Amino acid sequence: MDTLAKKYKQIDFAKIVDEVRVFAPATVANMICGFDILGFAVDYPGDEVHMYRVPEPGVRIRSIRGDDGRLPLDADRNTVSACVKALLEHLGLQGEIGVEIDLIKHMPIGSGLGSSSASTVAGLFAVNSLLGNPLTKDELLPFCVEGERLACGHGHADNVAPALMGGITLVRGYSPLDVIKLPVPNELYAGIVFPKVDVPTRDARQLIKEKVPLKDAVTQWGNIAGLIAGLYEEDYQLISRSMHDVLIEPTRAILIPEFYAMKDIALQAGALSFGISGSGPSVVAISKGKEGAEKAAALIQAHLTQCEIESLKYVSAVNVDGPKLIK
Amino acid sequence: MDTLAKKYKQIDFAKIVDEVRVFAPATVANMICGFDILGFAVDYPGDEVHMYRVPEPGVRIRSIRGDDGRLPLDADRNTVSACVKALLEHLGLQGEIGVEIDLIKHMPIGSGLGSSSASTVAGLFAVNSLLGNPLTKDELLPFCVEGERLACGHGHADNVAPALMGGITLVRGYSPLDVIKLPVPNELYAGIVFPKVDVPTRDARQLIKEKVPLKDAVTQWGNIAGLIAGLYEEDYQLISRSMHDVLIEPTRAILIPEFYAMKDIALQAGALSFGISGSGPSVVAISKGKEGAEKAAALIQAHLTQCEIESLKYVSAVNVDGPKLIK
Incomplete structure (x- = not known):
């Protein structure tokens, strides 16, 4: 219970909002030569998550657009909702907070542009924003990596890291996860x-x-x-x-x-x-x-x-x- | 003869001096993780080349100290003199200029500290200095790499590059040779x-x-x-x-x-x-x-x-x- 109490402390219930809409960017992993370690984010395309606070605890997918019906609406099987749920559990809020999600995909699935990462990052950034930002981006990152594991069967961070952090990112290593933001030449x-x-x-x-x-x-x-x-x-x-x-x-x-x-x-x-x-x-x-x-x-x-x-x-x-x- | 004339142009005979003494540093290749691409120079140890201009054309080794008798005095078999000779030939000066060399080794051979590179770099830097610096360091580098090939049987540049350029160097690639000087943290x-x-x-x-x-x-x-x-x-x-x-x-x-x-x-x-x-x-x-x-x-x-x-x-x-x- 001590841990739970400590986790609760991170949340200022007065800061929780009723609705957020988030756009997270597509990403180009590898950046040609940096297999599994480099990646960068682009302005467009990307995915949107609209998240609504509802009275009934739990996480539910309300709708998905732009996926040609390929993604599951079942909240336990959908990566976005599964990640959001994991974060609420981490914060000890699973029985306290209810959210519903509209997922709007603006990019094709299986295109090599970090489609699942953009959705995962949008979902986690959305729930963190809804809760008044209890976690920093650095703290959110492991949840994004876990989402990638759920979506793709491997916990690579070369898409989620730039999708979450923006810019060009280097994933130096995984034990522990070590992500470095690199400078972005203007042109x-x-x-x-x-x-x-x-x-x-x-x-x-x-x-x-x-x-x-x-x-x-x-x-x-x-x-x-x-x-x-x-x-x-x-x-x-x-x-x-x-x-x-x-x-x-x-x-x-x-x-x-x-x-x-x-x-x-x-x-x-x-x-x-x-x-x-x-x-x-x-x-x-x-x-x-x-x-x-x-x-x-x-x-x-x-x-x-x-x-x-x-x-x-x-x-x-x-x-x-x-x-x-x-x- | 056109090429020769062109090469001669680089030399201002009035600038040629009678004697130079050069110290070139030992180097730590690989810098732990960067096998075959990274290396850095240290202040000490290193090798010395004393070079004297003499009337008779050609390149000769006068003496070698600190090698326990392991290095050849024969100018064709000694890496330092062979490299110096190659540079003089490149400049079209092989029949014009005579030099004699004292090589003083201040570090052990076969120690993993770039012993042959330090000698080669000292020799080439010395002859270039003696001639009034017709070549830039960038232009000298390929001759140093060739020296490494003579000495070690492979033309790696991870020792000669930092020995010649100083600091921490990255050998990005070999076709063509692409060496980048990296910043050196003060401490x-x-x-x-x-x-x-x-x-x-x-x-x-x-x-x-x-x-x-x-x-x-x-x-x-x-x-x-x-x-x-x-x-x-x-x-x-x-x-x-x-x-x-x-x-x-x-x-x-x-x-x-x-x-x-x-x-x-x-x-x-x-x-x-x-x-x-x-x-x-x-x-x-x-x-x-x-x-x-x-x-x-x-x-x-x-x-x-x-x-x-x-x-x-x-x-x-x-x-x-x-x-x-x-x-």
Whole structure:
């Protein structure tokens, strides 16, 4: 009971509000070369959670839009509600507080843009806001990682960390969870194209070899180190030279139609780098300036249209704020 | 002849001096977690090259001290003279200029402290100085890497880069050679202990497995990324959390007597990190402040003495200047 009492202390019941609406951003995990450790948030797309306080204790999903009926409404099976419930339990509020949730997805599921992370982060940021912000973002993060475990079967933080913290994040390690916010060069833009083909994260992961040549690993971590230095130095040429993935891309690219044609198009259009967003099939052209990202994404989309592959396109700066309250 | 003429242009014969003396620093390659990409220079130990201009064209070794007779005096077989010769040829001066060299080694060969790199860098910096500095440090670097290839059978730059550039260097990649100077936190000190046992670099490299688990590679590059961020942020705790080598140390430590006992001693003495310098057998305690490095190194040396293992000890800040002219 001592622990419970201590947890209760964090909550000022007078600060609890009746309703919040939250937008949480999509994210580009890996940032081309930083498999499983780097990621950044974008301004759009993203997911919305509208959360309402209700008299009856518990957590319920009221509605889900934009998921083509693919996500469960059952509060125990839905990742967002399950995470919100876990947080209320952590705060000793499970029998005290009732909330209902509208989830509005503005991005495709299974696109490699951190769809589940955006929803989870939106849900947890929403309930924390509703309760008057008892937890800091750092304290919320482990709950987001747990949500990712529920949604994807693994507790990687390379999507939830940037979705929650905003900007570019480094997940240095997991024991304990150690997330570092990296500097965001002002002119860094992402031109994202999602070819409408299905590449489930689990399959994309299973393709990856468990052992890799040390020689290639050294190349990869040289590039990762170069990218980190490039971000601090705001040296776009160094960033460009560093953003190469010699280990994961060659395998995952197999699952993405027209990957190398799109890469050629992006680089010829002047992109600093081009690669897979997360586990794909979305691809990303990283550019200096919005125009370059627009141009690369438009040319890539035009190529896919020629190949009779439907696609969606998003162009955005790096989002530095993470989730935000909306009207 | 056009090329030759062009090369000649770089040389102002009036600027050529008769004698230079150069000291080039020892280096700690890998910097614990950054296998083959990171390294830093120290103030001491290091090697000296005294170079004299003589009328007869060509490059000759006049004397070598401090090598216990292990290095060849034959100018074609000695790395230092071979590199100096290569540079003179590059400048089209092989038939024009004659130099003689005294090489004074102030550190043990095969210690894991970049002994051959220090000599090579001292030699090339000396001849460049003697000629009135026709080449920048960036231009000298490829000649230093070539020297490392002659000396060690591989063209790694993780020792020559910090020995020449000073400070902490990142070798991002080799095609083309891409070396980045990283920021040096003011209070970063190295307490180095060289146990007098023989671990040839070639053997130490051969022990390393050609394939590594991707999971461990991810841990390693998370740490590398954390270290780079820590250096930029001057965040000693992040530096400390990041400096772990899960891939190479477990294998190479086998060759180093009392490795894990020394590690315990260093960490208990408050070192930020402890590990192998280069391919060993020298070990290094990285500390915040000189006192900590002194303490760790002294305790390690005392332990080795108890185990009847002779050792040498060096304590130094990170050397930020690289090679220097001495009287």
